Amino acid sequence: MKKRSFLKLLKKKGWLYEYRFYYAAFHAARALLAIKGLDSSKHSAVISLFNREFVKPGLISKESAKTLAMAFAERSEADYDDFKEFDEEETKRIKQDIENFMEEAKKYLSKQ
Template identity: 40%
Template structure:
């Protein structure tokens, strides 16, 4: 069950990133940022599930990723900063009607989300190989 849930989180992360890319291509930068963040969120949830951690809030996901992966040296601080930036920009995009994200801002978050997803897939793949032994 745990492996299935982890796999599903990554599938959803891929779907969210795909949606973000479509929105970006159509100039919907606000929604593209939001979807890109959710790709990162589901990638992070997959990683936390490996350790049996299931935070109830987005902020909990962010802080637990920092404690369980970054401080442990399992994930570079770069990814924590990327996730934090996406979290902050998603909040602006979703809740601040005066915020008008630029194409460049949206592109940056999409790039970060892709990197984050690829790293999560790499770590999950390593965990799955370890579980099969």
């Protein structure tokens, strides 16, 4: 399947945006970790480090931790479940949650 038709399929099924939303949050979490000289290529390790370094000490809200974990779970489900589809309402909710996460990460980064 050509790349263009694959992207069209992702968009049609409602998956394209969830992938982009998750990766935006994932890379924001990695940027925060980079401030502390930390990183991992494993997604689960990034989430664990993020929680340990930012959420547990109260630097970032628990809500943001939930958003990152939820986005990871949704992305994983979309990767491994042949029939996962996201409806419009679910996409809007995920988008709003990720925007809130990104705003909180941006505020923290701007203080550094």
